[in-house]
Amino acid sequence: MADKTNDKILFDHNHDGIDRRGFLKCMAWAGTGALCVVEGGVLKSFALNDPAANHAKGQVSFVQISDSHMGFNKPANPDVVGTLKAAVDKINALPVSPEFMLHTGDISHLSKPSEFDNVDQILKSAKPQQVFFVPGEHDVLEDNGAQYRERYGKNSSGSGWYSFDKNGVHFIGLVNVMNLKAGGLGSLGGEQLEWLERDVKHLKHSMPIIVFAHIPLWTVYPDWGWGTDDSAQALSYLKKFGSVTVLNGHIHQTMQKVEGNVTFHTACSTAFPQPKPGAAPSPGPMKVPDEQLRSVLGITSVQSVKGQHALAVTDSTLA
């Protein structure tokens, strides 16, 4: 169903001076399924299903899913199980199989054990079996996130933050849905910020950084709480890096922003869409005609290549 999908390349974030012809060639990725790599200043392209593309030095290839809201059953989507399964099918049909997945939170709708169990069960059918999670506000109800951490935060600190490396790329999972203050936005808190500063202090400036957290780390729309009170401090620790990508969820629509060395991107939900900022009285679930639902839900594929700043972030809808 490739011709029906809405695959968009958002940007090819490359600072290595690819000439115009090379750039346009890269922009044809979505149609031809080509991966462009710059090695030693020379542009090379691989077809996305070429195994050589996978083993290009230092390449990392993963998928971000978000906001599965397992347990939600209102008109905006009475079948969040079905749409999450469709997302897994989509992932399994990708021309380049991702190595692992990130889930940027709101795994469950009401923090119920059965809801977490259902998501785990569905994700068992995904080819990439390794999944890294961060919690959404729906995952930490009643128990300050104890159940979430028991299930998904074994190697984490504090409320569930952690970092890991994959093929020369440094991934940082942050938690900004705990201890939210009245009238406020998302919040990282002092302890997590101190940890972050230490975590990146001795990393080389050339190491690509990917940060993932539930609520956007830039201010998308404060009236609806779409932002994080203390993200500026977090980002200040990342100023020295040449390439920083921030992946978020929470707003159930894709949005992106580039600010200096930082590229921000939010993913679709696999459960239900939400309105564009200010386009409705509140940010709640948005009902669309049934036949359109899968076209407003989706996944995000990310591929990065060592040695240059190229980071391909591709959103795909479910239909």
Next chain:
Amino acid sequence: MSRRVLKFSMSLLLLALSYAPTAGAADNSAPVAITIDNFSFTPQEVKVKAGTTIVWTNRDDIPHTVVSTDGSSFKSKALDTDDKFTTTLTKPGTYPYYCSIHPKMTGKIVVE
């Protein structure tokens, strides 16, 4: 006043007092209802007499909570659609509260 009249008056007085509301007692009038919908508490600000029961009902299609900002007066579990939360405040004062899941949602109870 003769002793008998005095005793009778005292009895009457005591009888009368037993039916009179004591100072600061519960106003057992109907509970005050607050609706949660579209990420808002309506009415956002309510004034009640001490001892009035307040009932929140979530009519939104997403869960919300009701949590007093003082951290101790009242705190609900996550309320799904049609769930209710009830509290009775006996101490006069101002009680700002919010939804801990969506902290931009705020309300206020003034107890007199």
